[in-house]
Every structure is written in structure tokens, then in C-alpha cells.
Amino acid sequence: MSTRLASGGRLIDRSKQVQFTFNGKQMRGHAGDTLASALLANDQMMVGRSFKYHRPRGIVASGAEEPNALINMGEGARFEPNQRATTTELFNGLVAQSQNHWPSLEFDIGAVNTYFSRFLPAGFYYKMFMYPRAFWKHVYEPFIRQSAGLGRAPKQRDQDTYEHFYHFADLVVIGGGVAGLQAALAAATAGQSVLVIEQTADWGGRAPVDGVADDSTIDGMDADAWVAQAVAKLDAMDNVTMRTRTMGAGVYDHGYLLAYERLRDHAPEAKGPRHRLWRIRTKQIVTATGAIERPLSFAGNDLPGVMLAAALRDYVVNYGVSTGDRTVVVTNNDDAYRTAIVLKQAGLEVPVIIDARPEGGGALMAKARDMGIRVDTGRAIAKVKGGKRVTGVQICAQAGEGSVLEEIPCDAVAMSGGWSPVVHLWSHCGGKLIWDDAQAHFRPDPSRPPTGASGEGFVIAAGSANGALALDAALADATAAGVAAARAAGGTPDDAPPPKADALGEAALAPVWMMPQGANIKLRMKSWLDFQNDVKVSDVQLAAHEGFESVEHAKRYTTLGMATDQGKLSNINGLAILSDALGQPIPVTGTTTFRPPYTPISMGAIAGEARGEIFQPLRRTPMHDWHDANGADWEPVGHWRRPYAFVRNGETVNEAVMREVRNTREKLGLLDASTLGKLIVKGPDAGRFLDMMYTNMMSTLKPGKCRYGLMCSENGFLSDDGVVARIDDDTWLCHTTTGGADRIHAHMEEWLQTEWWDWKVYVANVTEQLAQVAVVGPNARKLLEKLGGMDVSREALGFMEWADGTLGGFDARVYRISFSGELSYEVAVPASQGRAFWDKLMEAGKEFGVMPYGTEALHIMRAEKGFIMIGDETDGTVIPQDLGLDWALSKKKEDYLGKRAQQRSHMTDPNRWKLVGLETVDGSVLPDGAYALGNGVNENGQKVMIGRVTSTYHSPTLNRGIAMGLVLHGPDRMGEVLDFPGTDGKTYKAKIVSAVFYDPEGEKQNV
């Protein structure tokens, strides 16, 4: 059983007890524990079930690379799935639950999958669930969805807060082990600003743990003492910033770096944000990110109790926790001997060290033997025995096929397949790797670093992250990296020699990708590569056999290296197996792509402060508060909020809309039109410029007049519309759609700056300078005349004319334009007077039956008149000719944006769908977006479609459904009835009619 030892544990405080629960069971640990070490101390060896076969799984690692110990953390508004127990610091009241089991961790129904595992090979889902086709939607997918997925999604809104933090530093050192600290010390002498970040709560990395086994020293001090003085030195320097619990998450172009700080995951009751995302710009990055130990691939290597050798050692040295009383060590390198030595020093049994190398190891092996530990060389584990945890191992020859030579009872296995540098951050932005044959790993190729704006490299790897695994090599490498980084950032660091390290030397490792070397299929089917995704040696071999030869294809076919750990343990072993199956060297196979973040970071940290009210800035018109106080049902339009309708007590939204339309048509309506874009275009060449921008002729418009204009993109498609008013000889005011103001402003600027830069034109976006109110309805003129101050009579201000003046004391510009078909004035006043003007109109309009109306009433009234709406009738593939707007295309102009494109063969095709009105036979409302069916089927066997609905409403004016749509040969088919199947199973019948449903002669506005 795993338990707390009577002494030891450099990171825990035995005087402080901490209470927590796991799967509802009360447990105790110490301050300084991780959840993983505390679980082991409570003999909780099994922590979850595997993804596919629901096999019992235990803790494998002691850090970020942990694939198995994924935990549902917390409750309610602090619930979070997939947290790694190994990186979760213990605190009082912690609530953890294991994942992926039903009904319980101990007894799990899905575990039957393991008995069917030979029927669930790589690509099983792809192969199995193809036929019959109809089964996918109703049988296969629901079943797979129910059984798939790790953890549960949180149900409540996250109660914690998060923030972004912007930081600039000349240098950033990622990793606070001895290499990172030494690199920082070497670099900081140049006096540049240095940020040093460490993902765990403690400085020093692995060196203090490793040092225990071989009594190593740095500058004559033990590693802990050296780390303490190094941290003290750095802390004392003004130019150095130090942060623990801060992970380098991603390296991006030109020295952009994301770091993820966990401020109070370990102290949830503390004040302040929970996580902080550092957005860093730096000149040089040193990645001292260490290395990760690889598992060995032998049968049963996934049983609870089989652990990475270094992790097992960490639990003893850092937390005073033993994983088992009798631990078999299996290795292909010298480092694992440190685990055996540490266990022996702690008074635990190591029945045997199984070393796959025929010659065994060096000084560390000698030391182990001196301590009386049996060492078998050239041996391997054929199979681990046990169910929910290890009970023993069968030993065989590494060179053979797995014939059992001996069986040794034990309750833990420490495995080590060598070390792989953490090259993720080096690789994120394009740093290349080379294969190191001697150490059997990929390491950064210093001649091909990620390059920055100057074309020079901006990342330097240091220490074991650079393949310098031995203590002295790592410190020398880190010193050189720190100096090089400071120089590359423009500094002049001191040239001090690296600290002197004294440690036992290591003999060479022997690559072991399969154990035993000739393992038979039965063993290979129980040899796990990827614990998290249940990928075995046999799966990768099958993938290669079936032609998934690219490492990226094999990954996706087998799921090797996917999910939360992204193959930190499995990738190298997996691609070694793949290379072997393909008969090619490992570097030819290469690695999959390393993508940020290094380990998963919280969604909260990514969002930062951008949530709720401040997710994005809201644009409010000067009348916004009035609308809000008067029942506005808000609709987002771009960044604006516009009232969809003004809902009165006891009324539905739809009833409000109907009332607003009727009142506007019969009496008087007010629309807040302030959101419409307003662009001033001014200059000697403004007319010429607008003739290019609009399809219509704008240069001939007379001052005092308005014209409705269309804008197309250069590829001919309709992009915006609006009324243009000529203000004086060289000034025009262009109205755009609400969502279009910024876009059209940018569009004009683009052409002015990049094509016609010698034209003398200036464009200003004055949208927010003005409040604009549409005064609409038969009583519109009466209201304005009551306000008084200017002549708005039919004679003085004709349709499509504008005039400046005063209305009721307000400075006003009045446009007589109509988007509803009614007598209508749009009145612009300075934005600062907008609210007062609105109040005045409401007050003075009482006797004329004034009511405000919202965007839906606006839409219905424009549809009744057959006016198009950008975004409804247009979708980026519609040209003005489709909408019967040929009258707005100038034939006199040689050129305008879109003219040439509209001459292309597809644009002049007579079979383009054209705009028509649609009237349901029974008066109902056509479903939005419904398609009209023609006769027969197309080449894909689908029913032929001959049109679609673009706008559809219930018209209260006509008391029936009205719609517009684009229909093949539509204008030539007036009176024909088409079938529109809805998603509700009904088929709607609609007659093709004119799109102008209401007042076709325009008599209502001609008064």
C-alpha cells in the first residue's frame, strides 16, 4: 500500500494538517502536499478510469505531464473538470472527484470494454459506424456521445474573477530549476529587465531531489542551499522579476509570450483574481523547461502502482510518501538508479533493479549494488501482474519474446525509458528539432531557432530542455544561454564561469521502445503508449499497417497524444513504434506539431476581464436611456443596441410591433435613427470619388437634394445602401446602414489612400455627432409645424430634399426621405441635444397620436413597400441587377466599383435568381429562409431548388403574410404558385407577386 513515511518530505509542513475529500471520503494531508501526494499518502492508488476501456488507472507522474490523475475539482460555481491532481496544491476543504466511471470508481460498468479491447482497435469508430448510413444520426452518435468525453462541463457561472496583465521585459526565463536560475543569474548581470517564471510553487526543479541520491553539490552546496542563495540573489536585483505558479503557456511571433499565473488555486478564500494571463513582449526567451521522463512499453504498464521512476522518487523526497513497500525498478538508463537509492535510504524494499542494458549502468549502479540492491542487466519486464493494483512482475530477457524467467512479488514498479527535453515552447513558433541519437530524444536545433522581426532567433533553450541532462552540463549550458540571450537583447553581461557541479557521472542509455524487444502480440496489446487515450503499441502498429504513415495521420487515427496531456509521455514512444513499423529512422518520422498552450489553461484566464457587461463596449444613442425606461426590447445591431419594439404592459413583443406599424401608418411614429452611419465626404474631387463609390451618379446631384445610392464591392456584389445628400459644391453627406458606418468609412479610406491617393477628398465619420429622428406618418408635418421655425411644407421641402433650419428652437437638418412609404422627415440635431429633442417631439406629438417604433416595425413597413434591406435581401452574392435595381446603375459613367465585375458572364446570366414579392395562398407567414422547390432532382439526387425567401413578415396593414424572395426567372412568373417546404414538415404555397405590397403609386408620401 502507499502511505506517508515517518519522516522526510522537503516540501511539506508536517505540523499543519489539511482536510480534503475525494469521492466524498474524508482524507488528510499536510500543507505543501499536492492532491496527488496526499491521495497516495491516504493509500488512494487508483484515481480514475481510462477513456476507452475504463481500466483502473493510478497516478503515473508528479508534474504537468500526468495523464491519469484528472479530477473534477470543486463544486457549484467553482466546479472545474480535468484538473491534474499532480499540479493541484492541497488546501483545507478541497473537494475532488474522480472522472470517467459509472457507477463508481471501484466498480465500473464500462470496464467490460477491456475484455472487448481486441475488438476495439485503432480506428474502430471510423470502421464500425459507417453503415447503415441512417444509423449514424439516431443510434451511433447518441451512443458515442454518451460514453465519450472526460469530466463534466460546469453547470454554473464561474464565481471567480480573472485578469490579463501586460508586461514588457528584455528577457524572460521560463523555468525556475537550477538551469533557469543560473541562466537568469548569468543574464541579469547585464542590467536588463528579466522576468523569471516557474510553473510550480517552488524554485529548484529536479536538482534537489536528484541530489539526495548521489550527494551532488553545486559550488560546494547541496542543491537546496544553492537554489536558496540563487533565488535570494535574483530577488535582490531591481531588474529581475520572479514569479512562481506561473507557467510559460505559449511562444508566438516576434517575442510575444503568454504566461499563466495561478494566483489562488492553492488558497481559494484569498482575495483577488484567480488566474492572471500575462501577455508579454520580450526580446529574448530562455526556455529552461526541463525534461520529462518517458515510460517503458511493457505489458501491464498502465496498472495502478506502475509509476515513472523520477515521480516515485519525488513523492518520497518531496512529500515523504511511499508508493509501495516493495518497488521493482525497471530502466534503460542510470537515472532510475537514483530512485532505487532513495527508496533504500527511506527504508523501503527494492527487490530488484531490472536494467535492459546488457552492460548495465555506471557509478549509480555501483552505488546501488553497494547498498545491497540486486541488479539484473539485459533483463526486461514481460508483464506486470495485478488487477486494480500491482501485485508482482514477471521478468524476462530484453532480447527475447517474453518467456518468463522469474516472478517477483511487489506492490509498485518504477519505470524509466529515458528523458525527453520539454521542447514545446521552443517549437511553438517554428523552432526546429534535431534527433539526438546518444540520448534517444529530440532536442532544439540551435541553428534553427524561431526567428523574430529582425530575422534573428529569439528563443534559446537551456539545461535539460536543451538536452544537457547531467547537472554539470546543464549548469554550463544555462550559463552560456543566459549570456547569449542578454547579448542578443543588446546587453553586455559579465563573463563569469558556470558554478561547479559535483555529481555522479552517468553511463549511456540504450533506447528501448518495446519491452521485451520481440514482445508477442498478446504482450503488445497490453503495452500502453498513451494512458490517457488508451493507445497501445499494437494500435500504432495497426495504424502503420493500414497506411497511416504520417505521424499526424497516425495521431488522429489512434488518438495517440491527444486530449489534455497532448502526449507529453507518449509521443516519443509512439513515434518510435511507428518508425519501427515503417522501417525508417525516428527523425524521418518526425514529431507531431507542438501547439500552445503547454498545458491547458482556464477559459476564465483567456477571457480575462471581458465578460458580462464589459465583454464588449456598447454603443448607445443619446436617446438610449429613454428607450430603456419605456419598454425597449433591445436588439443588437453591430455594437449598437436598438429597440426592436417598445413593449407596453400586458402586451407581447409581437403585439407591440403590430401596434407600432398601425399607429405609424395611421397617425404618427418616431424612430431613433441615430445609429445610421453618417459620413461627410468633402473636397474638390469628392463628386468624382462618389461616382466611383456609388453605382449611381452622385456628382450631378444638386445641393439641397437627396439621392438613394447603392455601393458595390469591386467584385460586383451589393455591399451597402443609403441616402446621399449634397450639402454644398464640394460636400456630400452619405448615409450608410447602421452596421455599415465603420466598414464603409474604412472602404472609402482604402480606395482614397491606396488607389486614388492624388484625389483631393476628405472623409469624416460623423455618425456619433448627430442624433437623428425619423418623424413618420400622416401627422408628421403637423408635428414639425407645431414645433415651428422652418418651412416644411410640400412646396418648400419636396420629397428627396433637405433643408437646414430650426425646429422648436433646435438646430436641425431636415431630410424629407421615407423608408416606410409614409410622409416622413428625418431630423438630425447635434447629439448633445438629441434627448431633449426627442422629449420635445414626444410631448408635442401627443395630440397627433405619437408613438415610438422599433426596428421590427421599420422592417415590416419597408417590406410592405418592397424596399430591400442589406443583409436580408443581400448576402454577399447578390448584385443590384438581382434585386431589380438596374435603375440605380448609372449608364453614363465609364466606371464605378463593381461595374466591370457585373459584366462577367456569371453576373449577366439570365438564370440568376431575381427579387419578387411572395404572398402565401392562405395568408400565413412563410418561414424565413425557406427554399422553393422546382421539378425533378439535380445531379446529386437532391430536389431542385428554384428560389428562397429573403424577408418574411406578418403585415398588420394588409393583415396577411408578405415576403420577398429571390426566384429563378421570378419577374417573368408573376401569379405562379410555388411550394416552400418548412422545417415544421408543412409545405407553404406562395404566389409570385410584385414586391411592392402597399401604396404602389406612392400617394401616401406624395402629400
Added chain:
Amino acid sequence: MLILECPYCGVTGEETEFHGGGEAHIKRFGPGSSDDDFHDYLFTRENPFGVHFERWRHVSGCGKWFHAARCTKTLEVFGTYSAQTTEPPSDLRAAISDKRPGWTWREFS
């Protein structure tokens, strides 16, 4: 997240401050042009793994369009220059030649 310098206002800013506008130095073809010329003008674009000339706009700054000469392989920025020119300036072309001897891009080298 590139860093670019706006040649108009002199600000060196993050990519988020700018907006990419595709290939630079495209000659407009309008009415009267052949179908092929117009098609190429609308749709045919360079996609080099190496030296490239692009349009950018300092959208969250001075609002001006400018051009950038950049290496799409190493992300090196050779320089930025006015949008109001039909070809890359000769000193910039010479500077690129120093670093990438023999480079060509469309009709430029």
C-alpha cells in the same frame, strides 16, 4: 503577433493594432479590360514562402494604409513604406537583396 512600424505615425505596435490587407502593388483593371486581366486582378495572388509584399492598415492608430516587406518563412520584417507608390522603394529592395540574394516577387527583384 507580429510587430510592425507604421511609416506614417512612426508607432511600433502589435499586430492587433493593425489590419492586414493582402497583397501589395496590385494594379486595378476596370471596364474595358479583358476577362483574363480582370480575373487576375480580382483573384490571382502570390503565395510565397519567403519574401512578400503586403498591405497593412494602422486601423487602431492613425488609420493609414501602408506596405510591409516581410518574409513569410522567418517572419522577418524587412521594412514598411508608403502605400502611395506602385513599387517597393529601391533602397528596401537592395536591403532585401543583401539578406536574400536572388529574391524575386512578381516583376520585382
